[in-house]
Amino acid sequence: MRITILLFTLFFSLSINAQTDSALIKRIFDEALKNGKSYSNLDYLCNKIGGRLSGSPEAQKAVEWTFKAMKEAGADTVFLQECMVPHWVRGQKEVGKVITSNSKGIKEVPVCALGGSIATPAEGLTGKVIEVMGIEGLKKLNKEDVKGKIVFFNEPMDPTFIETFNAYGKAVMQRWAGASAAAEYGAIAVVVRSCTLIQDDNPHTGVMGYKDSIVKIPACAISTNAANWLSNYLKTDKDLKFYLKMNCETLPEEKSYNVVGEVWGSEKKDEYIVVGGHLDSWDTGKGAHDDGAGVVQSIEVLRIFKASGLKPKRTIRAVAFMNEENGGRGGKKYAEMAKLKNEKHTAAIESDAGGFTPRGFSSEGSVQARMKLKSWRPLFEPYGIYSFDGEGGGPDLGPLGEQGVFCMELMPDSQRYFDYHHTAIDTFDAVNQRELEMGGAAMAALVWMISQYGLN
Amino acid sequence: MRITILLFTLFFSLSINAQTDSALIKRIFDEALKNGKSYSNLDYLCNKIGGRLSGSPEAQKAVEWTFKAMKEAGADTVFLQECMVPHWVRGQKEVGKVITSNSKGIKEVPVCALGGSIATPAEGLTGKVIEVMGIEGLKKLNKEDVKGKIVFFNEPMDPTFIETFNAYGKAVMQRWAGASAAAEYGAIAVVVRSCTLIQDDNPHTGVMGYKDSIVKIPACAISTNAANWLSNYLKTDKDLKFYLKMNCETLPEEKSYNVVGEVWGSEKKDEYIVVGGHLDSWDTGKGAHDDGAGVVQSIEVLRIFKASGLKPKRTIRAVAFMNEENGGRGGKKYAEMAKLKNEKHTAAIESDAGGFTPRGFSSEGSVQARMKLKSWRPLFEPYGIYSFDGEGGGPDLGPLGEQGVFCMELMPDSQRYFDYHHTAIDTFDAVNQRELEMGGAAMAALVWMISQYGLN
Numbered sequence: 001m002r003i004t005i006l007l008f009t010l011f012f013s014l015s016i017n018a019q020t021d022s023a024l025i026k027r028i029f030d031e032a033l034k035n036g037k038s039y040s041n042l043d044y045l046c047n048k049i050g051g052r053l054s055g056s057p058e059a060q061k062a063v064e065w066t067f068k069a070m071k072e073a074g075a076d077t078v079f080l081q082e083c084m085v086p087h088w089v090r091g092q093k094e095v096g097k098v099i100t101s102n103s104k105g106i107k108e109v110p111v112c113a114l115g116g117s118i119a120t121p122a123e124g125l126t127g128k129v130i131e132v133m134g135i136e137g138l139k140k141l142n143k144e145d146v147k148g149k150i151v152f153f154n155e156p157m158d159p160t161f162i163e164t165f166n167a168y169g170k171a172v173m174q175r176w177a178g179a180s181a182a183a184e185y186g187a188i189a190v191v192v193r194s195c196t197l198i199q200d201d202n203p204h205t206g207v208m209g210y211k212d213s214i215v216k217i218p219a220c221a222i223s224t225n226a227a228n229w230l231s232n233y234l235k236t237d238k239d240l241k242f243y244l245k246m247n248c249e250t251l252p253e254e255k256s257y258n259v260v261g262e263v264w265g266s267e268k269k270d271e272y273i274v275v276g277g278h279l280d281s282w283d284t285g286k287g288a289h290d291d292g293a294g295v296v297q298s299i300e301v302l303r304i305f306k307a308s309g310l311k312p313k314r315t316i317r318a319v320a321f322m323n324e325e326n327g328g329r330g331g332k333k334y335a336e337m338a339k340l341k342n343e344k345h346t347a348a349i350e351s352d353a354g355g356f357t358p359r360g361f362s363s364e365g366s367v368q369a370r371m372k373l374k375s376w377r378p379l380f381e382p383y384g385i386y387s388f389d390g391e392g393g394g395p396d397l398g399p400l401g402e403q404g405v406f407c408m409e410l411m412p413d414s415q416r417y418f419d420y421h422h423t424a425i426d427t428f429d430a431v432n433q434r435e436l437e438m439g440g441a442a443m444a445a446l447v448w449m450i451s452q453y454g455l456n
Numbered sequence: 457m458r459i460t461i462l463l464f465t466l467f468f469s470l471s472i473n474a475q476t477d478s479a480l481i482k483r484i485f486d487e488a489l490k491n492g493k494s495y496s497n498l499d500y501l502c503n504k505i506g507g508r509l510s511g512s513p514e515a516q517k518a519v520e521w522t523f524k525a526m527k528e529a530g531a532d533t534v535f536l537q538e539c540m541v542p543h544w545v546r547g548q549k550e551v552g553k554v555i556t557s558n559s560k561g562i563k564e565v566p567v568c569a570l571g572g573s574i575a576t577p578a579e580g581l582t583g584k585v586i587e588v589m590g591i592e593g594l595k596k597l598n599k600e601d602v603k604g605k606i607v608f609f610n611e612p613m614d615p616t617f618i619e620t621f622n623a624y625g626k627a628v629m630q631r632w633a634g635a636s637a638a639a640e641y642g643a644i645a646v647v648v649r650s651c652t653l654i655q656d657d658n659p660h661t662g663v664m665g666y667k668d669s670i671v672k673i674p675a676c677a678i679s680t681n682a683a684n685w686l687s688n689y690l691k692t693d694k695d696l697k698f699y700l701k702m703n704c705e706t707l708p709e710e711k712s713y714n715v716v717g718e719v720w721g722s723e724k725k726d727e728y729i730v731v732g733g734h735l736d737s738w739d740t741g742k743g744a745h746d747d748g749a750g751v752v753q754s755i756e757v758l759r760i761f762k763a764s765g766l767k768p769k770r771t772i773r774a775v776a777f778m779n780e781e782n783g784g785r786g787g788k789k790y791a792e793m794a795k796l797k798n799e800k801h802t803a804a805i806e807s808d809a810g811g812f813t814p815r816g817f818s819s820e821g822s823v824q825a826r827m828k829l830k831s832w833r834p835l836f837e838p839y840g841i842y843s844f845d846g847e848g849g850g851p852d853l854g855p856l857g858e859q860g861v862f863c864m865e866l867m868p869d870s871q872r873y874f875d876y877h878h879t880a881i882d883t884f885d886a887v888n889q890r891e892l893e894m895g896g897a898a899m900a901a902l903v904w905m906i907s908q909y910g911l912n
Contacts, residue, residue, distance in 0.1 A: 029616065029618070160485065357869050383618055384618065384843075384869070413840070413869060415890040416891070432871060432875070434615070435871050438871070
């Protein structure tokens with residue numbers, strides 16, 4: 001009998017809580033959708049500051065602006081975390097040309113240097129082209145087939161993945177590691193098919209890396225339309241040449257900052273829940289979806305709590321990480337400081353998958369915490385958020401995850417993300433206001449649940 | 457013992473089926489995402505034909521093109537269903553002006569006639585303005601407050617509805633019924649806030665109706681930016697006047713057609729599953745999301761079955777309905793013919809909520825069929841389709857539903873729909889290829905399940 005009463009009481013109090021939480025989560029969404037500031041903040045970040053690669057003056061302006069924006073959102077305190085960042089610059093716009101060996105003459109094609117690449121010689125370089133499907137395709141060749149040539153990595157993203165990040169994860173290897181792989185075979189440069197699922201004229205940049213012991217060769221991205229054309233043309237004109245001129249350069253490292261704003265917890269002020277995005281972006285566009293969205297949503301989480309009068313038990317920390325794109329130094333610095341100060345982190349959530357309608361949260365950490373996270377699904381389903389099974393925390397949270405912190409990433413609808421990713425068209429007008437606002441609200445709602453109940 | 461074996465066998469065969477269906481549904485999505493034709497078809501429909509209001513030459517062109525497109529998709533047969541449709545024309549572009557009673561002078565504002573409205577006198581009309589919040593707001597006034605004035609219906613859509621169609625359903629009443637309601641109070645015209653959740657300069661048209669016994673007065677939509685400006689300005693300048701000139705006209709009814717294409721069932725050829733969208737659109741834009749998307753997705757269902765070699769047990773009918781926007785004559789005609797021929801319809805699915813990422817299906821009909829539909833959810837969740845609880849079949853399916861047919865509507869993500877709905881910016885470039893393709897695949901997958909298992 002006693003156990004029945006206990007169970008009944010437990011059930012009853014759980015139901016009451018679920019009702020209260022449900023009402024509070026509605027309050028959060030209402031606040032975001034009625035009075036949201038993330039959209040106007042993103043407008044400022046994209047259109048008044050613009051693209052903000054680490055080490056650039058725009059990145060510094062973005063740090064200063066974010067500091068103010070967090071204050072305006074009502075943060076109880078805002079501070080900076082200094083870190084050194086790589087400073088790579090694109091220089092003058094790149095030139096790519098296909099020089100046919102027949103009557104078609106010369107065709108200029110849209111290319112852009114991959115982040116971290118060396119430049120070509122000042123006069124550019126010219127070479128015959130050999131097309132391969134990813135690094136696996138390269139490895140099927142003999143060195144004499146490749147020597148002195150430009151390797152054209154043309155593996156497309158697989159359109160049959162529903163979650164487009166899975167297709168990206170597969171195709172991006174040729175972008176990241178293609179240059180050194182090709183250099184080992186004697187190539188003089190690499191031209192890499194843009195990582196996107198659409199056919200258009202925008203080259204997609206993104207970071208690449210060199211192996212230490214291998215000679216460095218220039219690496220560029222080419223638009224998918226141009227890649228398709230080149231691939232077709234190569235079938236009948238194997239002697240065509242490619243001309244490439246890039247003026248990029250790696251300068252000495254610069255001082256930069258993470259920006260951190262807090263809303264203090266009412267009961268456990270020294271326990272932190274991080275919500276974050278990254279403040280740096282590629283230089284070709286305005287960094288709207290990647291990742292202005294994540295930054296303004298994180299600021300919005302602070303604002304929502306203050307504006308709607310919700311008192312979190314634990315402290316919420318919005319973090320605008322610096323240098324996700326080409327170094328991850330901000331994420332490392334944050335984790336380093338957390339360890340140094342022996343801070344207790346209950347959880348961390350990143351938004352770095354675009355300002356699209358939220359669909360769920362992926363996570364990385366203890367099974368117990370994952371189970372608890374998943375048990376909250378009924379509270380999120382009325383907002384179209386139903387997916388809690390994905391694996392992975394956010395890219396800036398990796399170092400924190402290594403310290404055992406439970407890390408999550410907001411998973412928005414991914415169908416459009418790679419249309420814009422790392423291109424000139426990742427601009428403010430590519431972001432829909434409601435979709436952006438709902439992402440911020442989803443993060444705030446999850447922060448609410450974690451701040452109240454923890455994840456153990 | 458026997459029952460155990462039976463249950464085991466049943467369970468085993470169900471699992472096998474689930475595995476087979478899961479694989480077949482993947483085949484459907486793969487086909488749509490790799491070889492889909494819905495996007496290029498939509499390009500043609502929007503950019504080569506354009507807006508296609510019932511009775512227009514473009515609507516006739518769309519009928520002829522759809523006939524060919526269904527043939528090309530591999531339909532076993534394509535035929536037309538004749539129906540008479542209203543023929544309303546906009547005439548010369550409308551003019552709306554706010555004439556302030558002070559130094560601000562005259563401000564031109566974006567307006568457009570609501571579908572079905574009468575024109576103003578040739579020289580336009582001018583009147584003082586009285587602002588109300590919906591028809592309820594109007595009813596709070598006295599007739600002498602309204603008489604001789606222009607009623608400005610300014611109830612906004614409520615942004616806190618997550619499903620934006622629910623917000624639309626509430627706010628649209630002032631558009632549909634506002635003119636006659638205001639005329640009963642002696643108004644000379646109505647200006648209606650556009651049904652959208654964004655603030656911009658596009659007026660949103662849409663159908664309105666007159667009560668038979670009430671004098672007809674002109675009705676136009678005004679953009680949300682202009683509505684906000686007017687509302688604010690009215691606070692200090694109550695004597696401002698509004699000038700409106702509209703040249704629209706209702707012409708005699710025209711002959712038009714539904715276009716119907718079939719893929720025949722292998723076992724129950726005389727049992728039909730309808731997939732449809734509507735072929736007519738408003739004239740201001742190109743009818744891309746509303747409802748070119750639904751038409752090309754329905755054609756795509758036929759193509760997917762043919763191209764992937766799936767043999768449905770029941771016959772699939774793709775229907776491009778005519779005249780959803782201002783009469784629903786195509787839907788009525790289809791149901792009338794179905795009754796006349798005593799056709800057995802297993803189910804009907806419409807896509808008329810835009811070419812956005814699919815999220816679920818709403819439905820209307822027997823509880824048993826709803827339960828069965830819902831039991832298939834696990835097969836759809838890998839594609840982000842998780843919502844099977846919504847109520848309602850498609851707008852063209854109403855008359856079929858009245859005959860007892862189980863009707864469903866594809867529910868895509870609704871956050872962006874009312875940005876484009878009934879405006880000049882409902883154009884091809886507002887549609888994302890993958891989102892459109894996934895909607896068609898979702899319909900094909902559901903058709904597969906119904907064609908194999910029925911809904912009883």
